[in-house]
Structure formats: structure tokens, C-alpha cells
Amino acid sequence: MTSRVLYLFGAAAPPVFDVADVIRDAQERGFDVCLGLTPTANRWLGDRLPALAELTGRPVRSEYKVPGEPDVWPKADVIAFAPATFNTINAWALGITRDFVVGVVAEGIGKGIPMVAMPCVNAAYARHRQFERSVGELREMGVRVLFGPGGFVPNQPGRGKPREYPWPLVLDEAERLVGAGA
DSSP: OOOEEEEEEEOSSGGGGGHHHHHHHHHHTTEEEEEEEOHHHHHHTGGGHHHHHHHHTSOOBOSOOOTTOOOSSOOOSEEEEEEEOHHHHHHHHHTOOOSHHHHHHHHHHHHTOOEEEEEOOOHHHHTSHHHHHHHHHHHHTTOEEOBSTTSBOOOOTTOOOGGGOOHHHHHHHHHHHTTTTO
């Protein structure tokens, strides 16, 4: 029986297509997984959404609920946001909460929910000054951002390697953040 709730959030970058394997890995680690996606990632995975909901036992969410509706997910013990795109990292750091998953993580900072994020951006985006500022801002707010040595290292534009995205690092850090095995 699982007792640790992991909100696994993903944005529209090629590694999101591997999310079912990541969910299974998280479940093997003892997490009860709730999957949230940006609207574009939700569209990309459209035909897979029923199977992903069955895998997690919960609806996949990409939109805010209507006020007054009960929440269909339990409270998170930890949130992992991967892949996190250029847009997602910047919106999160700036508090622009148009997307459900960005709203949850922005509010999660104030709630003190442990969070880990791993970007998936190319080297051109990584050189943009706002991206560097946003990564720094998230880190200052207590988010563990796995970017650079020991995390995601960007490739040149057009030379992505989605199969090499280091998914295990995200789950390792989520376990560490909730004191796995404690």
C-alpha cells in the first residue's frame, strides 16, 4: 500500500512521451502518482490519456477545477515537474499561472510542498537571460532544479536526445525530498 503522494507534472517536450514508464517506476518506489500536464502535453498524449488514468487510478488533469467542485486528488507529499519547458520554468518563476500545473507549483511554494523540477530545453533557450534568472529564482524559493551538471544538460537546437532524458534523477530527488524509507 502506498502512502506517499507524488504529483508528477509534465510539459510538452519529447520526454513526456515516456511518462507511463516513469509512473510505473514511481509506483515501484511506493508513490501514489497523480499526473498533471500542460494543455499542449495533454493534447500530445491525447490517445494515451485513458491508459494513463487507469495506470494511476486517477484522472489526468490539465485544467483547473470549477470552484466548489471537490478535488479528485489527495494532497501531495512531493511534486516533480519534468519535463519542464522554457515556457514552464519562466511562467512558474514569474508567477504566471494560466496553466493548471503551473498554478499548483506556484502555490505549492507558499504551501511548503517539497518540489523538484528538471528542465528540458535546448542550449539556445538555456542561454536566454530570463531562463537563467528563472532557474535561479526557483532555486531561491526552495525548488530543487536539476539543471546543469548532475541534472539535465541541454543539447544544441535540433539535436535533442529524448531517450537520454535522465528521468531517474527526478524520482531519486522526489524520494529524497520526502525522506524515502524513513
